[in-house]
Amino acid sequence: MQAKPNYQELERKIKLLEDIEKNNKLKIEKLKDQVKKLKTKTNEPQKARNIFLKGKIVILKIQNKPGWPIEYASQNIEKLFDYSIEEITISKISFKDIIHPQSISFFEQKINSINTLEKSEDPERIEFQIITKKSNNKWIDSQIIAIKDSKGKTTHFQLVLSDISEKKQLEFTLKQNEERYRLLFENSPFGVYIADKSGNILEANPALIKIIGSPSIEETKKINILKFNPLIEIGYAQEFKQCIGTGEIIKNEMRYTSKWGKTICLKGHLVPIKNVKNEVERVFTIMEDITKQKEDEKTLRNSEKKLKKANDTKDTFFSIIAHDLRSPFNTMLGFIQLLNQTFDQIDQSKHKEYLNLIEQSAKNTYDLLEDLLLWSNTQSGKIEFEPVLLDLYTHIDNSLELLINTAKEKNISINQNVSKDIFLYADKEMLSVVVRNLITNAIKFTNEGGEINIYSKINHAEPANKFVEITVEDNGKGIHDDTLQKLFQIDQKVSTKGTENEQGTGLGLVLCKEFIEKHEGTIRVESEVEKGSKFIFTLPIN
């Protein structure tokens, strides 16, 4: 007979089996865990890959052969090249076909240099252009590594590409803008500088350098506007501070002597440049050199002053003339009326007397009118200055002929002692008027039996400016000092009666002055009361 299994033995056996089960469960758990871990490990690259493929970075592997055949391209190649992955792998497109012709030699250069590198630790990074299947130009940023075989020979290149077309466009636009502003800045005829709020000049354009007379941009940048004494003195530093303080555009005008010794008048604007917080960070200035403009203004003002003076002189002159024309008419009309009214009551001698007076007045008026018209013509430029070569002595002699008789009536002798060998260029008519006027005056203001001398002297002082001095001298009444000043001025017309009450127009000497000055000569008078007068005029001999 077999013994029945013991209860304890059964329990022991159950316990053993339970333990084994437990261990197995643990093992299973452990294994499950491991499987899980492995799974994730294998999934991660896949995840990464997926993320990668949705992104913009493309990986390319090209063979180190002519044309660079593409051996491998990442799935997202189509986005970049417009060629599908199938087209690339099946049709075996060469990378060279995709590179833009303009970039090919550059790319080749880089590839070759990478090739020759001993160690390719860091990838070369270059930018070049491609043409996609749809004929789009794109700019590519590419990192390139050479892949070598066991023998160290480069078999492939790995390229990591990204599309930087947008970035390039931005760069280009920025550059264009910068170029545009730089052109403006460099070529502006106005001086421009940019300074920071501490007064340091950061930039200055060529026009500014020229305006302030600085030798160079570098020298100009050494100036600090707030600390430079000349600028402080003229108040410019103050205006600069004001611009920064108020944040407003300041217009200014100043007279400035730069440290390089140039004095100029400048007109400018100080313009504040504010940052996002609306604080003034920089100041830029445009300035213009208005020195010439100011000079022109000054010249214009002077010219205006002169014109006004001339006008006033003329006005006075005409007022005097009006008076002097009315006066003889007063006399003429008065005597004519008198004659008319009292004709039958007065005798013939009185008739004769009045008629003589009328005749005299009429003649005086006529002379005045003639002189006036002559003067007026010189003013309006109607009298042409026509110099001819003439012999001074003969010319004066001719003018004297007509006056000898007038002189005889007062028993005055005229002595002509002008040198006979002087030839010069002069206007015949004008010279005649001058000589006649001076001689007539001399006769008028010389007493009975007096003497008039005419003589010449050549002045050699400056050989280039030779001139002859002609003097008309008399021993007559002479002229008072205060009258001497007024003789040649038209607004001070003086008409003095001669020793025999001879009437004059008062315009004679004014005309003489005009005519002599047309010859670029001068006229002056020396006189002493009761002793006589000397009228001296000069004419150039060329």
Next chain:
Amino acid sequence: MKKEVNILYVDDELLNLELFALVFKKKFNVITADSGLEGLKKLGENDGISVVISDMRMPGMNGVEFISSAKKKFNNIVYFILTGYEITEEIAGALNKRLINKYFKKPFNSKEIENSINEFL
């Protein structure tokens, strides 16, 4: 019957003095002077002068200057200016300041002068 009105006429032109005297000798007693200075002298010598007529433009003192001086000493006299000028600032000033009563333009109208003299006397 001749009116005993004494007029002093001052003018540097002798012809004008002669003319004036001839024209007015029937109506008034004309005394002449050929300059401001002489005019003042004549005023001093002749008490009975009641009217003074002076030319404007004369060497030395002009008409207004002469009358200004004269009026200081001889206030009771009626003063006139006879001139070839258009009315100038000086003459206008003299009129405004009542230095002169009227001014006549040359060539003069004898009737106008005669009437004015009678009016102001």
